[in-house]
Amino acid sequence: MASILAVDDSASMRKMVSFTLRAAGYDVEEAVDGVDALEKAQARKFDCVVTDVNMPNKDGITLIRDLRALPDYKFIPMLMLTTESGIEKKQEGKAAGATGWMVKPFNPDQLLKTLLKVLG
Amino acid sequence: MSIDMSQFHQVFFEECFEGLEAMESGLLTLDMGDIDSEIINTIFRGAHSIKGGSGTFGFTVVAEYTHIMETLLDEMRDGRRKVTQPAVDVLLGSVDCLREMLTAIQNEQNVNNASVEKHKTALEVVLNGGSVAEEPALPVEQEFTSEEVSFNDAPDVDEEESVELEEQGWKIAFCPYLDLLKTGNDPVRLFRELNELGELTTTVNIQDVPGFYELDPEECNISWDLKVVGDISGDEIREIFNWVEGDCEMEIQPLAKAVKLPPVVKKIDPEPTPVIIPNNPAPKSVEVKPKPVTETKKPDSQDSDNEAAKTTAKASSIRVDTDKIDTLINMVGEVVITQSMLGLVGENFSMDKVGQLKRGLAQLERHTRDLQQSVMNIRMLPISFVFSRFPRLVHDISSKLDKKIVLKLVGENTEVDKAVVELINDPLVHLIRNSLDHGIEMPADRVAAGKPETGTIELKAYHRGGHIVIEIIDDGRGLDKDKLLAKAIEKGLIEENNLLTEKQIFELIFMPGFSTAEQLTDISGRGVGMDVVRRNIQSLGGNIEIISELGKGTTIAIHLPLTLAILDGQSVAVGDETYIVPLVSIIESINITERMLNKVAGKGETFRLRNEYLPVIRMRSIFNVHSGNPTKSKEGVLVVVEGQGELCCLLVDELLGQQQVVIKSLEANYRRVEGVSGATILGDGSVALILDVPGLVRFSIR
Numbered sequence: 001m002a003s004i005l006a007v008d009d010s011a012s013m014r015k016m017v018s019f020t021l022r023a024a025g026y027d028v029e030e031a032v033d034g035v036d037a038l039e040k041a042q043a044r045k046f047d048c049v050v051t052d053v054n055m056p057n058k059d060g061i062t063l064i065r066d067l068r069a070l071p072d073y074k075f076i077p078m079l080m081l082t083t084e085s086g087i088e089k090k091q092e093g094k095a096a097g098a099t100g101w102m103v104k105p106f107n108p109d110q111l112l113k114t115l116l117k118v119l120g
Numbered sequence: 121m122s123i124d125m126s127q128f129h130q131v132f133f134e135e136c137f138e139g140l141e142a143m144e145s146g147l148l149t150l151d152m153g154d155i156d157s158e159i160i161n162t163i164f165r166g167a168h169s170i171k172g173g174s175g176t177f178g179f180t181v182v183a184e185y186t187h188i189m190e191t192l193l194d195e196m197r198d199g200r201r202k203v204t205q206p207a208v209d210v211l212l213g214s215v216d217c218l219r220e221m222l223t224a225i226q227n228e229q230n231v232n233n234a235s236v237e238k239h240k241t242a243l244e245v246v247l248n249g250g251s252v253a254e255e256p257a258l259p260v261e262q263e264f265t266s267e268e269v270s271f272n273d274a275p276d277v278d279e280e281e282s283v284e285l286e287e288q289g290w291k292i293a294f295c296p297y298l299d300l301l302k303t304g305n306d307p308v309r310l311f312r313e314l315n316e317l318g319e320l321t322t323t324v325n326i327q328d329v330p331g332f333y334e335l336d337p338e339e340c341n342i343s344w345d346l347k348v349v350g351d352i353s354g355d356e357i358r359e360i361f362n363w364v365e366g367d368c369e370m371e372i373q374p375l376a377k378a379v380k381l382p383p384v385v386k387k388i389d390p391e392p393t394p395v396i397i398p399n400n401p402a403p404k405s406v407e408v409k410p411k412p413v414t415e416t417k418k419p420d421s422q423d424s425d426n427e428a429a430k431t432t433a434k435a436s437s438i439r440v441d442t443d444k445i446d447t448l449i450n451m452v453g454e455v456v457i458t459q460s461m462l463g464l465v466g467e468n469f470s471m472d473k474v475g476q477l478k479r480g481l482a483q484l485e486r487h488t489r490d491l492q493q494s495v496m497n498i499r500m501l502p503i504s505f506v507f508s509r510f511p512r513l514v515h516d517i518s519s520k521l522d523k524k525i526v527l528k529l530v531g532e533n534t535e536v537d538k539a540v541v542e543l544i545n546d547p548l549v550h551l552i553r554n555s556l557d558h559g560i561e562m563p564a565d566r567v568a569a570g571k572p573e574t575g576t577i578e579l580k581a582y583h584r585g586g587h588i589v590i591e592i593i594d595d596g597r598g599l600d601k602d603k604l605l606a607k608a609i610e611k612g613l614i615e616e617n618n619l620l621t622e623k624q625i626f627e628l629i630f631m632p633g634f635s636t637a638e639q640l641t642d643i644s645g646r647g648v649g650m651d652v653v654r655r656n657i658q659s660l661g662g663n664i665e666i667i668s669e670l671g672k673g674t675t676i677a678i679h680l681p682l683t684l685a686i687l688d689g690q691s692v693a694v695g696d697e698t699y700i701v702p703l704v705s706i707i708e709s710i711n712i713t714e715r716m717l718n719k720v721a722g723k724g725e726t727f728r729l730r731n732e733y734l735p736v737i738r739m740r741s742i743f744n745v746h747s748g749n750p751t752k753s754k755e756g757v758l759v760v761v762e763g764q765g766e767l768c769c770l771l772v773d774e775l776l777g778q779q780q781v782v783i784k785s786l787e788a789n790y791r792r793v794e795g796v797s798g799a800t801i802l803g804d805g806s807v808a809l810i811l812d813v814p815g816l817v818r819f820s821i822r
Contacts, residue, residue, distance in 0.1 A: 094303065
């Protein structure tokens, strides 16, 4: 099963995302911010990264940019979770190398559907 | 797949309250003259997360409310809006309002709409108010709108859609830029999705693929002509290509329709897009078929969902540092190793392995102790959980009282049991209110007394022995002994010619019905008195003391046990029974014989210890123990204990060992018993009662 790194500084969102993904059979690891995520991503290779944008220490866009610079993550799908107001963020995220985005709030079904899009 | 979202609510609420606290302390530390953008960022992030979470978990009221806050904070963050004190005050009010809303929702009560509306209006006034910084504001905003327009421009083909539908299909020229793969997008996936909408035919153009030696396999050199047949709306097609919009050139046309639609994607760079390779060079993403798994797992996960929901509804949760968990896991590993070692020794046991066995057991003991320590550590929280609320309290009250007061926090990282953290808050609030109200003088009075205009309250926590000490130190007017005495006499709490030590005089304020404030204000003196404070602290197994100097200030020190779950105890034997005396309350132990006790008429027995007569409690008679050798009571051990500042002696048969005991509640399993605070299970499986020393001392005084 595909492994996914779920990054969010909000514990409830992180729990929701990882619970949903685990229930669908994915192998999920959680990270609390960009720094934590980068560390974990270097320790093992994930098949997909799902990250919040607004986080302390290192935000999601910087994380995506940093990850894309790693050979292992050149082509890995990376999704960012944005809010409806984040149009400019989407562009910024794309420029950093994000594969796509999900607009918050979303429900577990939408999340799984979107993941199938990149992991299917 | 349906997932019960309510299982995440508990975490969400806790996180919200934490976020609100962070926002609050951020708002309080904002210095109008010199705005720290990192602080604004933190505050913004708080609002942002609450909004995101509440939207996801379906608390729309909260989401709508935080949206306004977020907008305001966003403008402040970008420097489009000046941070002003009134705005900060409104935001602080909003933090309170949100807290109320969330508490109401958490307790499944109705949200107080009137108050929410009030705060909302206040926020909107600030948002629409004139405090917007003039220049930088407009251009930025314009930029956004213009971008939004161009963004929305693309899909404005909607009108033609009804016509398109008749054509039953689409023709798509899809020409990815070289870098498409580097965003993790894979054309294959797009095609798969298209194929789900309708029958897909792909034609590959490989004329742009360079020769083998020039080929860079990380680039996408192929382009495609696609045809999807079916009753598909243009939006569905565009949705699929949504993510690659900026990474390709693309034309979407309805089949058999000559009219060219406006291209969905801006044609920015018409640079010829080369290439192709018959074997798709795109690095394959791992092929997974999660669908069947989802299905088979469904009943399972459903069950566990419900289970989880049930438990979260009741249990309160705790956040634990991952380091602590790692240590714990480590320890468990050690125990497992020791256990298997012991198992090996036991398998073919012979007497020559006794040494090995002893070593193993010693190791097991050590590991169990460490394991216990680590487990207890999980319950330990930094006292900052409590302290962090006080800056706001001090801020609000001091401005209400027109006093100038700074609060200093020291030792916020001192750790203490979660139960203590939860129960210590109210007493601390009371004590700090007292310091603010009665302790610190008005600025003018302070200056007149030769003190700095601004008063200081220091809140300090540190470990001492097995205790945590919390001190509230103010540099205010201090306690006036004469005034206290006069008051106590006036209230009839003591008799006029009583001679009291300084300590005893200070302790008068803990007596029920004692209040020195000339008039009760709404800040302190609201029903709960210092007597309640002391009782609460004593019920936690702690004590409270006052040190004060007139004109210089007052220090109130609270001593609390680090944990309420484990206790260092001295086991004592009374007949065949074993009792546990909390080690902290033991002053000393003395071997005595019956003759050394004095009988005082009407006052029971006393023991003379260094010119002081202390009451003696015979454990045998108080607990009705008849077993054991009665002659032994001719001589025994007196354990001198202290409770509530009073000394008394417990007469027991002998002292056994000292050990840490795990406290089991007697009330939960049986009922409350006078003189006993709980029970524990000893190594041999028997039950020992833990003595409630203050209770026994009270008993002996009566």
